[in-house]
Amino acid sequence: xxxxxxxxxxxxxxxxxxxxxxxxxxxxxxxxxxxxxxxxxxxxxxxxxxxxxxxxxxxxxxxxxxxxxxxxxxxxxxxxxxxxxxxxxxxxxxxxxxxxxxxxxxxxxxxxxxxxxxxxxxxxxxxxxxxxxxxxxxxxxxxxxxxxxxxxxxxxxxxxxxxxxxxxxxxxxxxxxxxxxxxxxxxxxxxxxxxxxxxxxxxxxxxxxxxxxxxxxxxxxxxxxxxxxxxxxxxxxxxxxxxxxxxxxxxxxxxxxxxxxxxxxxxxxxxxxxxxxxxxxxxxxxxxxxxxxxxxxxxxxxxxxxxxxxxxxxxxxxxxxxxxxxxxxxxxxxxxxxx
Numbered sequence: 637x638x639x640x641x642x643x644x645x646x647x648x649x650x651x652x653x654x655x656x657x658x659x660x661x662x663x664x665x666x667x668x669x670x671x672x673x674x675x676x677x678x679x680x681x682x683x684x685x686x687x688x689x690x691x692x693x694x695x696x697x698x699x700x701x702x703x704x705x706x707x708x709x710x711x712x713x714x715x716x717x718x719x720x721x722x723x724x725x726x727x728x729x730x731x732x733x734x735x736x737x738x739x740x741x742x743x744x745x746x747x748x749x750x751x752x753x754x755x756x757x758x759x760x761x762x763x764x765x766x767x768x769x770x771x772x773x774x775x776x777x778x779x780x781x782x783x784x785x786x787x788x789x790x791x792x793x794x795x796x797x798x799x800x801x802x803x804x805x806x807x808x809x810x811x812x813x814x815x816x817x818x819x820x821x822x823x824x825x826x827x828x829x830x831x832x833x834x835x836x837x838x839x840x841x842x843x844x845x846x847x848x849x850x851x852x853x854x855x856x857x858x859x860x861x862x863x864x865x866x867x868x869x870x871x872x873x874x875x876x877x878x879x880x881x882x883x884x885x886x887x888x889x890x891x892x893x894x895x896x897x898x899x900x901x902x903x904x905x906x907x908x909x910x911x912x913x914x915x916x917x918x919x920x921x922x923x924x925x926x927x928x929x930x931x932x933x934x935x936x937x938x939x940x941x942x943x944x945x946x947x948x949x950x951x952x953x954x955x956x957x958x959x960x961x962x963x964x965x966x967x968x969x970x971x972x973x974x975x
Contacts, residue, residue, distance in 0.1 A: 718749035757886030765789035767946020
């Protein structure tokens with residue numbers, strides 16, 4: 637019975653429950669998210685909007701819906717249930733960039749109670765270039781900047797951008813069978829990157845991308861003007877060449893680009909710190925004690941990346957928070973009119 641009731645809860649149900657509570661009680665707004673990994677991210681989004689009049693409860697949809705997993709299931713589960721007291725919070729994927737050209741994109745962009753990340757997924761925020769040095773410090777407790785994450789991600793993005801435009805074009809024109817997201821991911825992989833000489837891998841990537849872009853230009857000559865128009869539109873939507881990585885497949889960027897680079901950089905920083913401990917220790921006992929203390933303080937790279945909240949000044953994150961603020965302001969106006 638409890639499960640059946642939970643599956644039938646909608647915004648009106650929560651609104652009615654709010655009205656039955658004391659006038660001094662805070663209003664509850666349910667925020668549905670896609671998966672466990674999304675709970676912490678959306679909590680960071682919504683935290684600043686809680687006050688003595690309202691609070692958010694971030695939760696997953698029913699277990700029945702979770703068994704199927706993907707965002708379309710979340711959207712179908714919620715359907716028309718969203719409203720002033722129940723919102724849906726989802727990854728943008730390509731839906732933001734598709735600008736309503738698919739049913740899911742229309743639903744994500746048109747509902748005032750559905751909020752999306754703007755960037756492809758929360759993993760892209762966790763890979764925010766401006767924050768990556770701090771992640772390396774959290775992992776190794778070594779603040780030596782031996783790798784320029786911002787410069788690297790900027791150049792990587794600028795190289796990928798021309799091909800990324802063709803990827804979005806393929807999905808907008810339903811030609812994704814000719815150039816799927818997996819195809820794009822495979823092409824922009826870096827392989828064995830040497831963090832001491834990253835330019836070698838970047839130059840190789842540039843060659844692959846230019847060759848594939850040339851292939852598309854030759855095979856789709858009638859669409860070159862459309863792709864150029866799309867390039868300008870994507871820039872207007874916020875996809876700058878220097879930040880393309882924020883709009884690429886989030887898991888791919890996290891697992892095959894940022895995490896491997898971070899692991900290599902952190903290994904170098906650990907070795908540097910351990911060498912320093914060995915060099916400065918007065919005797920072996922002190923060295924062993926200091927080394928043990930240091931090793932016990934180290935953290936796992938992927939764990940720290942997943943806990944990374946250094947994206948909170950990212951323009952796309954600020955835009956998302958602005959959307960939440962507008963929703964709450966509009967809802968406040970509606971409440972005043974109803975009184």
